Amino acid sequence: MRKSSFALLLFLTACGPGAEPDKKEAKDTGPGVSLEADDVKALGIQTVPVRTAAFQRQVTGYGVVTALDTIAQSDADYMTASAAAAQSGAAAARARSLGTGEEAAVSREVVEAAASKAAADAAALALAKRKADAAFGIHAPWHNETERNQLMAELSSGKTVLVRVTFPLGTLPGPMPPKITISRLGGEAQSWASTRIWEAPADPNLPGRGFYVLISGSDLAQNEHVFASVPVGPAQNGLWVPASALVMGDGANWIYLENADNHFLRSPIDTGKPLNDGYFLPANGDLAAGKKVVTEGAGLLLSRETNPSSDSGDKD
Numbered sequence: 001m002r003k004s005s006f007a008l009l010l011f012l013t014a015c016g017p018g019a020e021p022d023k024k025e026a027k028d029t030g031p032g033v034s035l036e037a038d039d040v041k042a043l044g045i046q047t048v049p050v051r052t053a054a055f056q057r058q059v060t061g062y063g064v065v066t067a068l069d070t071i072a073q074s075d076a077d078y079m080t081a082s083a084a085a086a087q088s089g090a091a092a093a094r095a096r097s098l099g100t101g102e103e104a105a106v107s108r109e110v111v112e113a114a115a116s117k118a119a120a121d122a123a124a125l126a127l128a129k130r131k132a133d134a135a136f137g138i139h140a141p142w143h144n145e146t147e148r149n150q151l152m153a154e155l156s157s158g159k160t161v162l163v164r165v166t167f168p169l170g171t172l173p174g175p176m177p178p179k180i181t182i183s184r185l186g187g188e189a190q191s192w193a194s195t196r197i198w199e200a201p202a203d204p205n206l207p208g209r210g211f212y213v214l215i216s217g218s219d220l221a222q223n224e225h226v227f228a229s230v231p232v233g234p235a236q237n238g239l240w241v242p243a244s245a246l247v248m249g250d251g252a253n254w255i256y257l258e259n260a261d262n263h264f265l266r267s268p269i270d271t272g273k274p275l276n277d278g279y280f281l282p283a284n285g286d287l288a289a290g291k292k293v294v295t296e297g298a299g300l301l302l303s304r305e306t307n308p309s310s311d312s313g314d315k316d
Contacts, residue, residue, distance in 0.1 A: 032265035033256075033305045040262050046296035047258055052289045053240035055273055055280035056231040059172050061208070063165035063182065065224045071155055071162060074132050075142065081128040085121040092118035137212060139198040151214075160216045164200055165228035166208040172230060180213050183227040184220070192218045239289060241269065242278040247298040249306065256294040256301050257286060264294060264301050 035043070095114035098105040132140065142148035154160035163182055176199060183191040192215045200210035213228070220226065245255045246269070253271050256264045267287060273280040281287060294301060 032259070032263055033301050034263045037262060043297045043300050045264075045294060045301070047292035048242065048245075048295050050239050050241055050287065050289055050291045050293050052237070053275060053280055054235045054237055055275055056235040057233045058229040059167055059232050061165050061167035061172075061228040061230075062206075063163045063213070063226045063228045065220050065222055065226065066162040066164055066212075067222045068155060070135075071152075074135055075148075075152060078125075078128045078132050081121070081125040085118070085125040088114070088118040088121040134201055137198055137200050140212070141196070141198070141214075154216070160214055161218060161220050161222075163213045163215055163220070163226060163228070164203075164210060165213060165226075166200075166203055166206045166210045167228070167230070168208045172209050172232070176211070177230040179230070180211060181229045182213060182215050182218075182220075183229065185225060185227065189227070190218075192216075192220075236280070236282075238280055238282045239287060240275055240278050241281055241287075241293055242295055244295040245293045245298060246271065246279070247302050249302045254298075254302065256298045258292040258294065259286065266302070266305060 035045070092111075092114040095106055095111045099108060099111035142151055151160070155162065165180065165182070176197060178197075179193055179195050180197055181191050181193045183189045194213050194215050196214035196216075197211050200212045203210055211228075241255055247254050247256070253269050254266050255269050256266055259265045265286065269279060269281055271279050283289070
């Protein structure tokens with residue numbers, strides 16, 4: 001009788017409330033971190049859904065906003081030489097007409113002096129044009145008189161700035177890019193894209209391929225240094241993860257995904273493709289659009305996973 005009572009007592013003990021810690025232990029086993037809802041709230045864990053994104057490799061160069069006085073001086077030199085050449089050319093033509101025939105109104109010396117002045121002014125105009133081409137390239141848009149007037153008005157008013165950019169040697173072969181994006185230096189960089197581009201002369205101080213870019217609607221200052229970027233290669237489809245989700249540990253970069261209710265799984269990521277305050281990642285078995293990624297409290301999850309003794313659930 002005593003033996004039967006003792007066996008029954010052992011059975012009830014195994015099936016009673018004392019078995020609950022074993023259930024909790026079973027819940028916490030396996031990869032990742034399991035938390036109770038109260039723990040998630042206490043640790044300030046926050047998540048956002050992963051979203052789809054496209055990525056295209058960018059070639060990066062450096063640029064400087066051209067000072068307005070440099071542009072204005074070059075334009076003034078060219079326009080002054082052009083006006084002088086036009087005037088002396090007309091005077092030489094008039095002198096020739098008056099200096100011909102039996103009843104010439106001017107002497108040969110006057111005709112020759114007018115022709116010499118016209119030739120000198122024509123040479124000065126050619127020199128001014130060569131200087132402008134050497135500074136701004138042979139494809140600068142102000143070679144067209146109508147476009148020149150409009151562009152100079154934009155530059156003078158500050159509505160448009162001219163940026164000279166250079167890309168490292170060999171990084172941008174082939175035809176001229178259809179679009180270049182100019183970005184301000186710094187973490188919170190503003191960007192402006194432009195299709196008003198032409199080839200720039202080679203810069204002896206910075207080897208590489210150069211372009212001039214007209215940027216409208218920016219607040220870039222004269223002589224300001226900027227980044228320039230051009231997309232190259234095919235676009236890739238994948239996912240975007242915010243930079244706030246990144247946590248570093250064990251010599252690698254990680255994110256935490258909520259793969260079940262209040263269960264968080266650590267996943268390695270490659271940060272080699274930055275994209276819009278985050279990172280571009282290819283989809284895989286664990287990471288897919290709509291999956292929730294931890295953006296607040298990832299460091300606490302890492303600490304709890306790597307040091308289970310810090311688990312607030314382990315209380316007496």
